[in-house]
Amino acid sequence: MAIELNGVGNHLSPRVRGGEQSTTKSSSGQPAAQPADSAQDRVQLSSQAQRMLAADHEERFDENKVAALKQQIEEGRYQIDPQQVAASLLRFEADF
Numbered sequence: 001m002a003i004e005l006n007g008v009g010n011h012l013s014p015r016v017r018g019g020e021q022s023t024t025k026s027s028s029g030q031p032a033a034q035p036a037d038s039a040q041d042r043v044q045l046s047s048q049a050q051r052m053l054a055a056d057h058e059e060r061f062d063e064n065k066v067a068a069l070k071q072q073i074e075e076g077r078y079q080i081d082p083q084q085v086a087a088s089l090l091r092f093e094a095d096f
Contacts, residue, residue: 048095 045053072078 069078
């Protein structure tokens with residue numbers, strides 16, 4: 001059984017596909033009855049997924065900061081700090 005998440009942001013819509021839960025049709029062409037949900041089926045979100053869902057209620061980005069960064073890049077004034085990039089990558093990888 002696989003779980004498929006469709007949508008972006010607040011519009012996530014989990015669907016289970018595969019296995020015994022696929023739709024079948026009876027001889028009359030009507031969809032056959034589906035088995036009742038099992039009490040054993042469970043979904044567990046990772047800590048990162050939980051943080052992402054919690055972040056949906058916060059502002060996604062600072063538009064003024066993005067505009068300032070774009071301007072710095074266009075003017076060739078944006079400086080990349082390799083130490084800061086490396087530290088951010090290590091923090092990101094530590095979450096897995």
